[in-house]
Amino acid sequence: MVRHDLRNNLQVVSGHAEALADHVDEAGRESVEKILHNVETAVGLTRSARDLAEVMLHDSDAEGAFWLRPVLDAQIEEARATSRNASITLAGPVPDVRITGDDLLPSVFRNLLKNAVQHNDKQVAEVVVSATERDEMARIQIADNGPGVSDDRKAEIFGKGEMGLESDGTGIGLYLVKTLVDSYGGTIRIEDRADRNRSGSQSQADENDAEGAVFVVDLPLAA
Template structure:
């Protein structure tokens, strides 16, 4: 089942002329009131069928009672996930003292059902209340679909732009490499700067791609055991190849342990290692990596001999201020790092290093056997 199967009518520029409403109510009186009212409205169209149509019918709003909600919770959850935009659910409740979804949820103590609902109307059904609730959900549906469509267009534009930028930078890198054989020492230095800037732009496009992937994730990303040694050691070796004039030193050994993370864990270390070199004004950038295993966590410290980061700018570079990425000190790479580490249930802090530069400490939860989420 895909969202394309249930693409609703209408757009941001042209709102839905008719809102399709699936009514699945056990009480025949309540069902009759709802259907008769909708038949008298130009903007609403009742969708035939009952609970069995929850998965496959084309509708924009579903009106259901508590019994149908409990019986079809899985089908409703699957359908809402497959939709483009929000697929609103309106609960018809006989408990007149529950005026909101939240109050009804507190009474039933069922948070899973709460997340499936958007509005509640009480019985006996009043036409004024019904219209108010449906109009609210109608706006939610229309606006969310328009937003989802715009988001999809922006994501496509993002992918195309990144692809084109990377291709152009590869061309620039190739020409700069050939030019290196036809210039004097001063020209060679300029060529080296062009190559460094080209590599930085390519790395930036990668950070943007990974940041978009984070935005597309659920609020509760699926974590799993990831081998720290592989993720960290691989990125160190890749940085050594990319930054030939820099020194990367591993202080001690990287323990063969697993941490709670996902496939984007390598980008945490990649961005931190890149940052330690790209913002380093030393003649020979030196980056030291140390790993310390704790009882239920592990600390990874990446330190450099660069200019360091003043204490009053450390939150800003991670995007933790109100301006987030709009702050002049913020960078998308470190903002991505902070976002990912937070999703992993870990922490990140910036201090000064023993070499006078910056030291970034990433703390991650370790995984014991049987601890996989």
């Protein structure tokens, strides 16, 4: 009920801010954009709070099988609709496989996409998603053109409450992702796009001289 009321109030704020956009000068439009950005962040917080509450009550035996492509498509489309100044693309075909998960599976991809946009320092955040099948696992890679993640933070960034130095997030999104991926019997790690290119292991989610981070998620195929 609290989440519902908060989202309703945020929608009212967002609607009034958008209505004001055509009636203010350049400086005013910048303020409107900041209002809308913070509204989007707050809406994301209500969703993360809901998902975290569900994870705390998560039944690890209540797992099922989900087709990978529809889940990925839905989260990419949602991210495109809610992310300003972001280019989010799907590179190459998605294997026709089912993966192990539960009703919170979409939250894994939603939070990774949100993280790739929210912590990006470029004028246009470029996010590329790709998926492959190997060794009874589905590998999903989400690459961005942001500042990357330093080696000393690659593991600790998945800890509860961990945030980047310039983050305006809550620090629970990646913790939520790691908790869910672990519960599904999968793994998640962070790689540097530049290192992958130099080693010759780049995938469709990489480009020559690319910078940024690649979040690599391996999830077991459903029986």
